[in-house]
Amino acid sequence: MVEPEEIEGMADALGAVTHDEIVELAQELAYKREENIPDEEEITIMLEKAVSKHLLEAISIEELSEADAKNSEDVNYYIVGPHAFPKFPFDLSEVIDILKLARREVDPYKITKRFSGRLKARITKLRHNIEDFANGDNDSIDIPTLENRYSDLLNLYYDYDSWLEGEITEMEDEILDISKQIDALGAAQDI
Known part of the structure; x- marks a missing residue:
């Protein structure tokens, strides 16, 4: 199972990440590790706990840099919060490439x-x-x-x-x- 610190690492690596992207990243990572693939509800609960503990913080499209805001959907994003100690999963860069995700910059x-x-x-x-x-x-x-x-x-x-x-x-x-x-x-x- 993906650890909360690894979710922080996903957000840190991508700058700002949507809920759907975290779900995809966590599920693809579990698949690559040959672990049980978590369902969206499990990941959502993990995200809610992370936000409540300020490991992650929720932002809107308005806090992205202008270039990233123009190319993004109008959804909420997660960024690394003040209590985070991100852990970068071993296969994270490969999973990011598989999913074709790009880094977003926050303002x-x-x-x-x-x-x-x-x-x-x-x-x-x-x-x-x-x-x-x-x-x-x-x-x-x-x-x-x-x-x-x-x-x-x-x-x-x-x-x-x-x-x-x-x-x-x-x-x-x-x-x-x-x-x-x-x-x-x-x-x-x-x-």
């Missing part, structure tokens, strides 16, 4: 813009959660929940900051300010 500026936008949305959502808690508008939010969400946000910020080619450091002060807000709310409740 680093557009990638930074997309993922900094996602991070900004999470900052905004956490600020709303803090506001709801402070106003007593949401009984399902408590200080430990806010702290966990903040921890996830901070970890994601540092992952993106080391992974993205553009600067997102301007968000650091905003994120640290959220920590102070949560600490103040906790102190007010004597937590």
